[in-house]
Amino acid sequence: MEYEAVIGLETHVQLKTRTKMWCGCANKFGAEPNSNVCPVCLGFPGVLPVANAEALRLTALAGFLLNCEVVSFAKWDRKNYFYPDNPKNYQITQLDFPSTIAGHVDFELNGDTAKVRITRAHLEEDVGKSFHFDEYSGLDFNRAGVPLLEIVSEPDINSPDMAYEYLNALKKILEYGGVSDCDMEKGQVRCDVNVSVRPLGIGKLGAKIEIKNMNSFSGVRRALQHEIPRQIGVLQNGGVLVQETRRWDDDAGMTDSMRTKEDAHDYRYIPDPDLMPHTPAEEWLAHVKGCMVELPLTRKQRLMSEYQLPEGDAAVFVADSALADYFEETSKG
Numbered sequence: 001m002e003y004e005a006v007i008g009l010e011t012h013v014q015l016k017t018r019t020k021m022w023c024g025c026a027n028k029f030g031a032e033p034n035s036n037v038c039p040v041c042l043g044f045p046g047v048l049p050v051a052n053a054e055a056l057r058l059t060a061l062a063g064f065l066l067n068c069e070v071v072s073f074a075k076w077d078r079k080n081y082f083y084p085d086n087p088k089n090y091q092i093t094q095l096d097f098p099s100t101i102a103g104h105v106d107f108e109l110n111g112d113t114a115k116v117r118i119t120r121a122h123l124e125e126d127v128g129k130s131f132h133f134d135e136y137s138g139l140d141f142n143r144a145g146v147p148l149l150e151i152v153s154e155p156d157i158n159s160p161d162m163a164y165e166y167l168n169a170l171k172k173i174l175e176y177g178g179v180s181d182c183d184m185e186k187g188q189v190r191c192d193v194n195v196s197v198r199p200l201g202i203g204k205l206g207a208k209i210e211i212k213n214m215n216s217f218s219g220v221r222r223a224l225q226h227e228i229p230r231q232i233g234v235l236q237n238g239g240v241l242v243q244e245t246r247r248w249d250d251d252a253g254m255t256d257s258m259r260t261k262e263d264a265h266d267y268r269y270i271p272d273p274d275l276m277p278h279t280p281a282e283e284w285l286a287h288v289k290g291c292m293v294e295l296p297l298t299r300k301q302r303l304m305s306e307y308q309l310p311e312g313d314a315a316v317f318v319a320d321s322a323l324a325d326y327f328e329e330t331s332k333g
Contacts, residue, residue, distance in 0.1 A: 002200040244258070
C-alpha cells in the first residue's frame with residue numbers, strides 16, 4: 001500500500017518593533033539577562049497591558065503580503081498553561097477572532113509555481129527563555145512579551161522539499177515587507193511541524209504528530225525526511241499512531257516522543273478582560289495596504305521580463321532587495 005504525507009506548518013515570527021507587545025521594554029536581542037523587563041511583561045498583579053501600535057500595523061501588513069483578509073474585528077484571549085518561562089502563567093494570543101485569515105503563499109517548486117493556503121496569521125506574545133546548567137537552571141525574561149506573529153498554513157504540503165521551499169518563500173516575503181528581520185540565529189523564526197500519513201487516495205487524515213520548536217528550515221526538512229518514513233513503518237507493521245508531540249534530535253537524526261498532544265480545551269482559553277478588541281478603521285487598513293512592496297516572486301518574474309535577465313541572475317537579485325534596487329536604479333539611470 002502506498003502512503004502520502006499531509007503537512008501543515010505553524011511559523012512563529014518575531015515582529016520588527018523597538019518595544020515589546022504590551023509594555024515599553026526594549027525588544028532587543030543579546031541584552032544582559034533580565035535587563036529588559038518590567039512589572040507588565042513579568043506579570044505582576046495589578047498591571048495593565050497597552051497594545052503596541054507598530055505591532056498591530058506590521059500584523060496587518062503581513063496579512064496583506066500573504067494575500068489574507070485583514071479583518072475589522074480581532075480580539076485577545078488568554079492561553080493558560082504553567083511553565084517556568086511563562087511569567088504570567090498565561091499567554092496573550094488570538095483564538096477565535098484573529099487579525100488576518102484566509103490567505104496563500106505562491107512559491108517556486110521544481111520549476112513550477114506551488115501554492116500553500118494560509119489559515120490565519122494571528123498576533124501573540126513570546127515567552128522567556130530557559131537556560132540549563134550543570135547544577136541549576138536560569139530564566140531570562142527579556143524575550144517575554146515580544147510581539148510574535150503565528151502564521152498557520154493549511155495542510156497543503158506533501159513533502160519535505162515543499163515544506164523547505166514554502167518556509168524560505170515565507171521568510172523572504174516578510175523580510176521584503178519589513179515585517180521581521182527573520183534572523184534565524186537570533187531565534188526570530190521558529191516553526192512547529194504537524195505531519196500525518198494516510199493511504200494514497202484516502203481523504204481521512206491520520207493521527208497528527210507535532211514536532212515542536214524547529215529553529216532552522218533545513219532542520220524541518222531533515223525532521224520530515226525521518227518522521228514520514230517512521231510513521232509509514234509503524235502502519236505497515238500493524239501498529240497504531242496516536243496524536244502526540246515529538247522533539248527533533250538533530251544530532252541523532254530522529255524524533256523522540258515528548259507528550260500526548262494537547263487539544264485547545266486543555267489551555268482553558270478565556271477572553272482577556274484587560275484588552276479591548278482591535279477594530280481598525282477602513283482608512284487605517286487602506287494606509288497599511290498602501291505600504292505593501294512588490295513580492296519577491298513577482299519581482300523575479302518582472303526582472304526577467306523587463307530586463308531580459310536569465311532566471312539565475314534574477315534569482316540572485318531577488319535574494320537581496322537592496323541589490324535589486326541598485327540594479328534597477330542603475331539600469332534606468
